[in-house]
Amino acid sequence: MPIITNLDTILAKRKMTLTELSERVDITIANLSILKSGKAKAIRFSTLESICKELDCKPGEILDYIPDNSGSETIK
Numbered sequence: 001m002p003i004i005t006n007l008d009t010i011l012a013k014r015k016m017t018l019t020e021l022s023e024r025v026d027i028t029i030a031n032l033s034i035l036k037s038g039k040a041k042a043i044r045f046s047t048l049e050s051i052c053k054e055l056d057c058k059p060g061e062i063l064d065y066i067p068d069n070s071g072s073e074t075i076k
Helices: 007-013 018-025 029-037 045-055
Strands: 003-005 063-065
Touching: 003 029, 007 029, 007 045, 018 029, 018 045
Parallel strands: none
Antiparallel strands: 003 063
């Protein structure tokens, strides 16, 4: 998947555990783990806002785009 998450990196920089973030933003550890592992199919803007607010970061620091070099055409 060309969208990757850097949540683990941001958490390490902030010296915060996933459990602590979960408690602060009132999101289950399971849901944060799915996001952290890159297995999430979607994220609500309100969730992203809560995470960014607590980690004092921007969405682009958590989410990144890596182009897929498989040669398939992009739908425009």
